[in-house]
Amino acid sequence: MKSIHLIAAVTLLASAIQAAQVELNVALGRPVLLADQKQTTYLKVGLTGFRPDQHEYRTPVNVAIVLDRSGSMSGEKLEKAKAAAIMALHRLNRDDIISIVAYDDSVNVLVPATRVSDRENITAAIERLQPGGSTALFAGVSKGAAEVRKFIEKNRVNRVILLSDGIANVGPSSPATLGELGNSLAKEGITVSTIGLGLGYNEDLMTALARQSDGYHAFAENAGDLARIFDKEFGNVLSVCAQEVTIRIRFADGVRPVRALGRDANITGQNVVATLNQLYAAQEKYLLLEVEVPATRDGRSRDIASINISYANIVTRETDRLTSTVSVRFSDSAASVDKNENRAVMAAAVEQIATEQNKLALQLRDQGQIEEARRTLLKNREYLSENATKYDSDRLKDYGDRQSDDANALDSSGWGARRKSMRESQYSNQSQQ
């Protein structure tokens, strides 16, 4: 009896080993540092999702589509939104769960959380949507989340997809409050993705809501973009391979984590904890930390940190753990420091720092300091193009070019749309969307 158990356990273990795993890639921006001086470097903890074998496995989905049907949605916008929702519906399996919620002055759960087996009725419910009055966005998300919660399961992709084209004018509407709600839902394993349509929505609120749960955020300037965006988002949803990803980093004595770039992380003394709600197949997400390393003599090496990752593997339905450690060497030679520089990590750090500058410029523009904002953006472009050459990164170069576009739009009539696309790319950079 005992031996049979043992054999079963071994078989299970073997299959777990064979099953695909998240790839952990820990690296320092400068693995070799100058000796005898206190300095900072960047630690990047990269996680790349695996591609589940599509023949044997398909990620089960539990999604609530929350649609804006305020008066401003009438006409093409609502028609395209309906079409996009119906298209998304057809990407789901019979066993997936969907709910459709629409909001204007109030909220109506058009399709309570149900299995996708009855596509006709769900389609009909979507088709029946009529535009109404105001925008009770908070209540819409609340009800959408409640529908998802009915079938919430650890091994499903639990997600609220919110579409809005207007300012939330009924119910709580501050980005901070929506951020709190997103945070709370993230803790439960519910991700909120937000799609802003047209030029009327509040991008700060929409990004705040998506940010905490690492959801998707997109700016659809035209209703025609909705199909593409829904398609991308459902592609994301169906490619989730890991959830509840927790990164714990314990820094060695003397090494101090200064701040996290881009993504939020809880830094307490020597400990850093960060959470990612999910990883998508073949897509890298990373946590980037600025680290202060004490002065050390030439030739010595120093442990920087030990990294522990845990995540729920959606295929095996088990909690997988990954560990890694990272250390740094010290050298008197500046050439050796430069030669060993990790270009990918440094490029990521540059991108995050430039994103922060881009955010600052947007904030300055909001305060009416247009010239100040322009200077910040142009300086940012210099910074990016310099580093693009240094680290041979097209991505940085592109982002640098976009800085001058941003600067040109600062006092043009197209600022409304530009602000939304800036927020979108800031969000995209910070969450590696």
Added chain:
Amino acid sequence: MKPRLLAIYLLIVLAPLGLLTWFGFRLARDEREMVQHKYRELLTRRLQDISTPVTRYLGDRERDLLRLTNIPQPDAESLRELARTTPHVRQFFVLDTAGKVTFPPPLGDLSEAERDFLQRSAQIWRDRQNFLRDGESSQPWGWYTWYWGDGLHVVFWQRLPAGHVVGAEIERARLLADVIALLPEDDPGGRVIARDANDTILYQWGPASATAQPAATVSLHAPLASCKLEFYPRDSALVPPAGASLLFSILAAALALVLLAVYFYREHTRQLREAGQRVSFVNQVSHELKTPLTNIRMYAELLQAEQPSRHLDVIVSESQRLSRLINNVLTFARQQRGKLTLHPQPGHLDETIQAVVEHFRPALAAKGVAIMVAANLPQPVTFDRDALEQILGNLLSNVEKYAATGGQLAITAGQTDHTVTITVTDRGPGIPARERDNIFQPFHRLSNKLTDGVAGTGIGLTIARDLARQHGGDVKLLTTATGACFEITLKVS
């Protein structure tokens, strides 16, 4: 006459109408208030029904938190891990037995979120007594809400047997979201609005309502006691159906009253007109009768002087009676038209009284009435002879008709300065006390045995008094033991 009549009719219509309206509106108002009160109660109950799952939900959270914060030996690492994974909790905190914050450690390593928490909660630590007040009553736990930055913040705390306090700051936005998710979306017969502490709308459902004030309000359970549900009923539901029907019934009553008043007014004026026509007819007839009668009487008296005869006496007496009657009618008619005027001329009162008495003497004598005249007014005065004759004639005619059974008639006359007083006293059955005031009213006749079988117009005494008053005097009925005693006073010069 006419404006007064109109005023009376207006009063008849308006007074009851006003009263009816007043009572109607009072009644309707009372009823409306009662209906509204009941309606409010009903709506409040409905709101309570709606809020029942919310109350249950918040109670569940309270139990969860009691369990979650029941940490006998809290340590930083597990509290951080708990906060990271508990959806409803944003941050945990610990106070030692002295009430000082030990977690998040104010002097130790803090995450950014913990620093923010200490900053926004600084005021509640300063205000510790107030914050831990709930515990003094019975339970060693409670809620506390405070304003900081852009909104309300809520903590739940529990004092453990060891003396320290473990608490949790709640994700208020999440609490609100869950409450909203519990609220229904079906039409409750109006609009229900859930409002936050600062009166902003959290959630609303049901058809929009035109009413500005909520008909019912219910507060939510702690820690959302500052939030409330308000019921705005559909407008039709609150308007009492009495309003329109009340107005209608008042209008109907007003119409009925006006019609009734118009009917009475027309009837009244018709009667007045008919009476006027009758009077004028009688008047004209009397005028027409007067001339031939005067001729008959004159020739009868001439004939009587030439060859006295018992038959002629009757003719003269009856014609005199008839002319008195006609005079009375004409005088009454003149008086009614306000055209009664006197023509005073110098003369002797004695003679006038004597002449009247002589006229009646044969008729009274025939009925066995003894006449005593004590007139002592020899000096000439100015007075209307016809008027005095008519007054005395009417009084003596009454004696003849009604008081002949007494067998006695006494007439006295006296004069002081410019006032002449003449009394006519009989020993007849007298006049009952209750009729004393009525006998001078026109057309009033004593409806007792006295009048049975005796003809009369009922205007004699009225004319007598009107003429005396026109003459500056009066006719009064004096109180006597037996019979009747009329006193005539006249102003003379």
